[in-house]
Amino acid sequence: MTKKANLALMLTTTMLVAGLAAGCGNHASSEAVTQKVDSSATQSAEASAKSSADQPAYPRVLKDEMGNEVTLPSAPAKIFAPNLEDTLVALGVAPVVQWSTGSRPKMYLQDKLKDLPSITFAGGLPPEPEAVMAHEPDLILLHNANHMESGVYDKYKMIAPTYVFKQANADLDSSVRIVGDILGKSTEAEQALQKYKEHVESxxxxxxxxxxxxxxxxxxxxxxxxxxxxxxxxxxxxxxxxxxxxxxxxxxxxxxxxxxxxxxxxxxxxxxxxxxxxxxxxxxxxxxxxxxxxxxxxxxxxxxxxxxxxxxxxxxxxxxxxxxxxxxxxxxx
Incomplete structure (x- = not known):
């Protein structure tokens, strides 16, 4: 058996163990927070209908900004997106777990995410795959190309479909639209960008x-x-x-x-x-x-x-x- 296959087997086995331990608790927590995030913005019937039309067909194959092929077997529901939580919340979505320095998550988002668990990036270092797997994500979004160069992508892509941005925060117009497209939230993405544009102009x-x-x-x-x-x-x-x-x-x-x-x-x-x-x-x-x-x-x-x-x-x-x-x-x- 190859080294890569050994690693895949190890990660798969760990995920099964983590799944038994975690059960559906994390999923329920994320669902509850997502409902809370969604409830903060009231949509018209017309906007809701447009949002439904955004839903793509699955399985779906994408190319990320680094040229990697990303296959989504079904609509993502449990998203791990460290340093992209802001974009998720703007689209009315809660991540399955949130980034933390080790002692503090992003405090300015805690009115929406305070009930979610956090995962530590102490010292700027990404968590080990086993820590991520415990939250059973079905989609991972990585906000910059450093994750490719450091080898994080190669580890995380074995846990769940993983999309890598070149530098998401350097072009919010683009990255918000991309995340909206991936999550079937293109209408919400356009609404969030328009709200931001009006805020800036005022x-x-x-x-x-x-x-x-x-x-x-x-x-x-x-x-x-x-x-x-x-x-x-x-x-x-x-x-x-x-x-x-x-x-x-x-x-x-x-x-x-x-x-x-x-x-x-x-x-x-x-x-x-x-x-x-x-x-x-x-x-x-x-x-x-x-x-x-x-x-x-x-x-x-x-x-x-x-x-x-x-x-x-x-x-x-x-x-x-x-x-x-x-x-x-x-x-x-």
Whole structure:
């Protein structure tokens, strides 16, 4: 028997054991939360009819963004989508288990997902296949290509059909539509994107008088130091690409590391500070109590803001709308 076949047999056997242990408890939990998520958005009869029309025929063969063939034997019902929970919730779907740092899931989604179990990605490392199998997913969605390079995909695809994005959070228009298509939720995907677009346009108009021609930067603190958040995705993307702040040349043209020595070069009219779950207290104190910080124009003009919440460090329509609301509350008051 080949090594790959041995691994397949091992994983299959583990899944059977996990299934006996877990029973249908996880499925019931996910179903209950999905009903809760769905109940937050009331659909018209016409929209419901369109949603039914979205349902594809099975078995279904797809190609993911990395060129892998993905075969879905039936409609997915138990989805493991670490770091894509935001998109699932936006579509009215609950995952079977949610991503966690080891101590905290995505807190900004807990009004919808608090009753779901979490699975740890402590230290940024994906959980072992056995831990994933215990939740019996019938579809796995991986949000970026790193999972291919690290070998995670090769392990997870033996558990359930696995779809890999190149970088889902870098193009939400595309990734939300893809997830909607995979789950038979294309109508919900278009509705979620339209809601987001309207949210952005309304905020841009409200903020325009305050931020026209102004540059913004985000500084993140954690246990390793202080860093800039780039403008490619997460809250950095929201500020520049959605709301209309200009990018700082220091942030966009340099590295992510920040020091007190390089701080005077920062060309930002507005500065947002985010302390990652309180792990960067020492570095935040070092920065904000320094003479160089107090001498900066943004500080003197009252345009520095301490923001809280992991939505500033997350990607997804819901996270982005929460960042937008925070910025409006701080600047357009």
């Amino acid at each position: 905020a841009k108009k409200e903020l325009a008088p305050h931020i026209q021609g102004k540059k913004a930067a985000i500084i993140r603190f954690n246990g390793r130091g202080m860093f800039f958040i780039k403008y490619d995705f997460f809250s950095g993307y929201v500020l520049t690409n959605e709301l209309g702040f200009l990018p700082s040349q220091v942030v966009s043209g340099g590295g992510i590391n920040l020091s007190l020595e390089s701080l005077p070069d920062l060309d930002a009219d507005y500065i947002f500070l985010i302390n990652d779950a309180g792990t960067g207290d020492a570095y935040e104190k070092e920065l904000t109590e320094s003479a160089v910080w107090k001498s900066m124009e943004a500080v003197k003009n009252g345009r520095t803001f301490r923001v809280e919440g992991d939505h500033w460090l997350s990607g997804g329509l819901i996270a982005h709308m929460k960042v937008i609301d925070d910025v409006k509350g701080l600047i357009a008051k």
